Amino acid sequence: MSALIPRPRLEVAPGAVHVPGWLTPQQQRDLVTACRAWAVGPVPIRYTRLPNGGVMSVRTVCVGWHWLPYRYSRTADDVNGARVAEFPRWMVELGRRALAEAYGNESAEWAAADYTPDTALINFYDGAAKLGMHQDKDEKSSAPVVSLSIGDTCVFRVGNTATRTRPYTDIELASGDLFVFGGPSRYLYHGVPRVHEGTGDPATGLRSGRLNITMRVTGLHDAS
Template sequence: MSALFPRPRMEVAPGAVHVPGWLTPGQQRRLVAACRAWAGGPVPIRHTRLPSGGVMSVRTVCVGWHWLPYRYSRTADDVNGARVAEFPEWLVELGRRALAEAYGDEAAAAGYTPDTALINFYDGQATLGMHQDKDEKSSAPVVSLSIGDTCVFRVGNTATRTRPYTDIELASGDLFVFGGPSRYVYHGVPRVLVGTGDPATGLRTGRLNITLRVTGLQDSS
């Protein structure tokens, strides 16, 4: 988008910023192709089983570090024991550009070095309950990218899963960043709007959500 027509930007809460249409169609296609490759292994995409015995309706694959409730590991000990795919430098750069776009702080963005990505695939029935992203040892912002079907994204507060919260729609190409006072807000996806995506992204159905994070962990391997 040109400087004459700047991207709309909305601060949903302090530190929680929504930038619609941030990813170009080409960037979306590249991300879909990358996610499709990661979904095939070395650790395949799967429905995560929770300690309670429940199974998440979204399917997840990880890059850099493997998330399993409620910790990170270099190896997928709950799947096949394999080491997860390496976190690519181009994804670090994308995260930095996203942070600069959301916060307008080039210096902070330059120091942002995500080392893991959680990639969730939502079919038409998948949802994600209200939760906090708090398994990381770092309080650096989380960068969230959406591709495919639009979803209802619920942004809550830092104290409880219940109200007050705000519902917004995240469409294909949208960027959402939460950091600072909103780093540990409860958030979730109560609904996906089936059939709202554009197959030109490379994703015929469903929704991809890619969240870039800084684990704050040291590799002991």
């Protein structure tokens, strides 16, 4: 039914753009295949332990740089000490195409051709997983974040840059959707309060759950 109802492109806030259905079915299948390979190593997918002792309900695997709360490292010192997989060139090109789709080839702040993401956090959500309101602020670069969704639809909460609380807007991110946030919205609070189980298409290669791939520019050159 949802495929019969157009979902319009939406600028949720200045610099925060939702493009429904941007990934083709084949691109989604290719990304699922790549994520499955990364999930088994060199650093396997894991539940991230937070400094306060809590454990995130999403499972995460990284490429390019390994994310530990709240910093990046070339090696996964909280898992197995191995160096994470290299960030592939084809993902750089995908990120540039995504930025061009969201902002145009030449926006006021970013030229898509110059966008060079060097890390991706890949989060897997089962039906019980959630992600609280947070900012992506561990990077030393203010370049936009490119977010891709595959699998089950989620409720994505788009907040403001000042507080975890209201005002915020809830939208749905479905399989193949692109969401980019940069410029005035680069440090907006955002989260995932709910995943709608069983709404994905098994033709993507993902039988259940949701994959979210966020590409970022760390601004780092050496391990830290």
